Amino acid sequence: MNSWTNSTQTVADGIRRRVLEHVLKNDGGYMSQACSSAEIFAMLYARVLRLGPSGGPLEPRDFLGVPGPGVPFFSGADYNGPKAPEYDRFLFSPAHYALVLYAALIEVGRLAENGLDRFNEDGSTVEMIGAEHSPGVETTTGSLGQALSQAGGIAIARKRRGDIGSVWVMMSDGEFQEGQTWEAIESLARLELDNVRVIIDANGQQCDGVLDVVNNAASLATRIAAFGASSVEVDGHDLGALDEAMTRDTGLPHFVVAKTNPVAGLPLFAERAPALHYLRFTSNEERGRYEAAYQEMVS
Amino acid sequence: MEIVVRPHVQNFIDWSRDKPEVVVLTGDLTNSCEVGLWADTYPDRFFSMKMAEQNMMGFAAGMAREGFQPWIHTFAVFIYRRPYDQLAMSIAYPNLPVRFVGFLPGLMTPGGVTHQAIEDISIMRATPNMTILETGDATEVESVLDVAHAVDGPVYIRMLRGEVPRLFPADEPMRLDQVRILSEGNDVTVFTAGITTEEAMRATAPLTARGVEITHVHVSTHKPFNDPLILESIKRAKHGVVTLENHTIIGGLGSAVAEVMAENGVGIRLVRLGLRDTYAHGASRQFLMKEYGLDALALVRCIEQLLGRSTGIEAADLESIRIEAVHSLAKAEAL
Numbered sequence: 001m002n003s004w005t006n007s008t009q010t011v012a013d014g015i016r017r018r019v020l021e022h023v024l025k026n027d028g029g030y031m032s033q034a035c036s037s038a039e040i041f042a043m044l045y046a047r048v049l050r051l052g053p054s055g056g057p058l059e060p061r062d063f064l065g066v067p068g069p070g071v072p073f074f075s076g077a078d079y080n081g082p083k084a085p086e087y088d089r090f091l092f093s094p095a096h097y098a099l100v101l102y103a104a105l106i107e108v109g110r111l112a113e114n115g116l117d118r119f120n121e122d123g124s125t126v127e128m129i130g131a132e133h134s135p136g137v138e139t140t141t142g143s144l145g146q147a148l149s150q151a152g153g154i155a156i157a158r159k160r161r162g163d164i165g166s167v168w169v170m171m172s173d174g175e176f177q178e179g180q181t182w183e184a185i186e187s188l189a190r191l192e193l194d195n196v197r198v199i200i201d202a203n204g205q206q207c208d209g210v211l212d213v214v215n216n217a218a219s220l221a222t223r224i225a226a227f228g229a230s231s232v233e234v235d236g237h238d239l240g241a242l243d244e245a246m247t248r249d250t251g252l253p254h255f256v257v258a259k260t261n262p263v264a265g266l267p268l269f270a271e272r273a274p275a276l277h278y279l280r281f282t283s284n285e286e287r288g289r290y291e292a293a294y295q296e297m298v299s
Numbered sequence: 300m301e302i303v304v305r306p307h308v309q310n311f312i313d314w315s316r317d318k319p320e321v322v323v324l325t326g327d328l329t330n331s332c333e334v335g336l337w338a339d340t341y342p343d344r345f346f347s348m349k350m351a352e353q354n355m356m357g358f359a360a361g362m363a364r365e366g367f368q369p370w371i372h373t374f375a376v377f378i379y380r381r382p383y384d385q386l387a388m389s390i391a392y393p394n395l396p397v398r399f400v401g402f403l404p405g406l407m408t409p410g411g412v413t414h415q416a417i418e419d420i421s422i423m424r425a426t427p428n429m430t431i432l433e434t435g436d437a438t439e440v441e442s443v444l445d446v447a448h449a450v451d452g453p454v455y456i457r458m459l460r461g462e463v464p465r466l467f468p469a470d471e472p473m474r475l476d477q478v479r480i481l482s483e484g485n486d487v488t489v490f491t492a493g494i495t496t497e498e499a500m501r502a503t504a505p506l507t508a509r510g511v512e513i514t515h516v517h518v519s520t521h522k523p524f525n526d527p528l529i530l531e532s533i534k535r536a537k538h539g540v541v542t543l544e545n546h547t548i549i550g551g552l553g554s555a556v557a558e559v560m561a562e563n564g565v566g567i568r569l570v571r572l573g574l575r576d577t578y579a580h581g582a583s584r585q586f587l588m589k590e591y592g593l594d595a596l597a598l599v600r601c602i603e604q605l606l607g608r609s610t611g612i613e614a615a616d617l618e619s620i621r622i623e624a625v626h627s628l629a630k631a632e633a634l
Contacts, residue, residue, distance in 0.1 A: 067394040069452045139389070143388045149353070149360070150357045150364070153363070180351075
């Protein structure tokens with residue numbers, strides 16, 4: 001492994017470790033999302049995204065209020081650096097991955113080491129399902145499938161201004177069940193918005209269990225291409241493959257379908273399948289085995 | 300009465316000329332919403348988003364975040380029904396300056412239930428950050444643009460098209476959260492908005508001639524609803540207050556007036572005329588207004604009940620009705 005893959009894998013490992021630590025501490029959490037997308041977030045924040053220095057405070061802000069006319073509002077987007085022509089923008093679509101996003105921000109030094117201490121704490125912006133006051137969050141997308149269209153609007157504006165930066169969107173495969181996602185892909189292709197780039201965590205998991213693998217995950221790249229965008233399917237834990245796929249210039253809105261394993265890096269979690277959406281321990285014995293896995297990660 | 304044919308068409312073009320940040324998005328109803336010529340005039344600022352309203356909301360949100368002022372033009376129903384989640388989460392929550400120009404409010408179309416926006420005001424009133432405007436004549440169609448443009452946040456507009464009467468002087472524009480007092484009197488206070496204002500005006504002259512004193516209040520801002528003249532006009536009514544709305548009586552103008560009365564402890568009667576918790580069907584505007592009791596004669600009968608006496612007014616005594624032909628050349632289609 002060369003130096004960038006080493007450092008990026010360290011970030012990915014750190015994301016898994018921090019999320020598991022949080023799950024152990026709080027007796028529950030979105031663990032499978034971290035297992036499947038750790039390399040994706042590591043690639044985004046440590047390798048692919050062109051971001052300026054964070055403008056957000058290392059210690060996460062207190063909740064100050066929702067957006068409204070004439071009221072002060074702080075956007076969590078400032079953790080992704082300034083909006084400037086040369087920089088990328090990052091829209092985070094499946095807000096249920098908030099814990100993973102915060103862990104990634106900590107790993108790359110945009111959020112304090114103890115930032116997760118305020119996760120889901122009353123009065124904190126480090127919310128369980130983030131909104132646009134949460135660190136690293138530009139659009140409020142807890143209602144799934146809404147970020148891609150907004151990325152299209154931002155991409156139109158950026159093209160008109162002549163910005164060279166891209167608009168990156170991180171999505172989950174479940175969001176391709178929403179009709180709006182397909183409306184958006186069709187529009188992105190028709191409007192030739194090749195400055196939109198999408199990375200999809202295709203972990204085959206959703207709240208009710210396993211996605212229908214035959215109808216959904218397996219054909220996702222094909223269906224995206226049929227709508228006029230470019231798509232490529234890669235192993236979502238292979239940093240080299242992700243790098244090639246994510247940086248490929250196709251002249252079209254570009255979608256990387258990252259096939260991932262929802263228990264990657266935490267194989268004992270597989271015994272919970274298919275109920276992987278949320279991890280809560282059922283016994284002290286089970287908790288002990290996850291403690292042991294955590295100790296192995298930190299040793 | 301002066302009838303202005305398609306006042307929005309050229310006015311919106313002229314108004315947009317020095318505002319490069321204004322863009323228009325449509326959902327396959329461009330000519331039906333009177334922006335076909337706008338699209339030809341400013342092709343770089345026009346986005347046909349096809350029949351995909353949820354996606355259109357998101358694109359508008361993204362453009363608004365980048366400094367554009369998106370003006371979505373489509374039928375009112377297609378703004379708040381199908382894409383409500385997108386409207387609320389992508390646009391209203393972040394308080395983005397997107398303007399929703401909604402055509403065919405209420406019972407204005409023979410297109411029937413799928414095309415009749417009868418609960419839009421209720422839903423938009425319940426949506427935080429949303430400002431709600433309604434045009435009642437050509438002057439308001441022209442001046443609503445400046446009112447909406449000055450709002451820091453999303454604005455929903457009930458818009459008129461085709462042959463539009465000019466009820467108010469062209470030099471008396473719509474103003475945010477300011478009602479118009481069209482007649483004054485202490486017997487009954489009548490609140491109207493949009494096309495019900497023209498309808499009520501057919502009744503107020505014969506009522507006045509028979510000694511019934513009416514304060515007629517025209518509303519063009521449903522939210523905010525704070526003009527002090529609203530409460531003052533309510534308080535002067537000896538026999539009661541009537542609201543007449545092209546909308547369901549639940550959550551719209553009648554409810555807004557009821558809230559003002561209750562919150563201020565005004566202990567007089569209120570009668571809400573409008574759709575009584577029902578959907579409607581496809582027929583002409585005049586037919587539907589009569590059928591559902593929101594025409595001038597329904598208003599007269601309601602006022603008689605409040606007064607406890609007959610005025611002797613019959614249909615023939617009302618100001619003549621204005622009928623816009625279904626196949627008017629002022630419209631893109633018969634809808």
